[in-house]
Amino acid sequence: MRKSYPLMADINVTNLVDVVLVLLIIFMIAAPMLQSGVEVNLPKSSASTKEMGEGILVSVTKAGKIFIDDKPIILDRFSSRLAQVKRAKNAKAVYLRADREVSYGLVIQIVGKIKSLGIENLGLVTEEERL
Numbered sequence: 001m002r003k004s005y006p007l008m009a010d011i012n013v014t015n016l017v018d019v020v021l022v023l024l025i026i027f028m029i030a031a032p033m034l035q036s037g038v039e040v041n042l043p044k045s046s047a048s049t050k051e052m053g054e055g056i057l058v059s060v061t062k063a064g065k066i067f068i069d070d071k072p073i074i075l076d077r078f079s080s081r082l083a084q085v086k087r088a089k090n091a092k093a094v095y096l097r098a099d100r101e102v103s104y105g106l107v108i109q110i111v112g113k114i115k116s117l118g119i120e121n122l123g124l125v126t127e128e129e130r131l
């Protein structure tokens with residue numbers, strides 16, 4: 001003779017909550033490490049900052065290396081490559097991230113090349129100054 005057990009109508013979610021909390025902690029720790037991009041020590045500014053929208057990211061490192069969306073490029077080929085990326089992405093804005101130790105002349109050269117392509121929406125990315 002078989003013994004019948006009563007059906008349990010409750011779902012035990014304790015184990016599920018434990019797993020979700022552990023995953024949440026793992027992602028909170030790992031997320032800052034997943035930021036892709038070129039390492040740039042941005043200048044500080046007290047001006048209000050806006051969120052960067054869709055656009056092309058141009059980065060200039062302390063050593064003077066130039067990157068368009070994390071891909072290295074030399075200054076001589078900068079304009080043609082930026083024009084290609086602009087057409088491919090159909091981007092209207094360009095965001096320039098330059099290290100605080102980069103020479104002013106190089107930054108102005110890059111700004112000039114960006115403006116010569118007819119891009120009027122140029123954002124200079126800075127780090128928020130904390131008081």
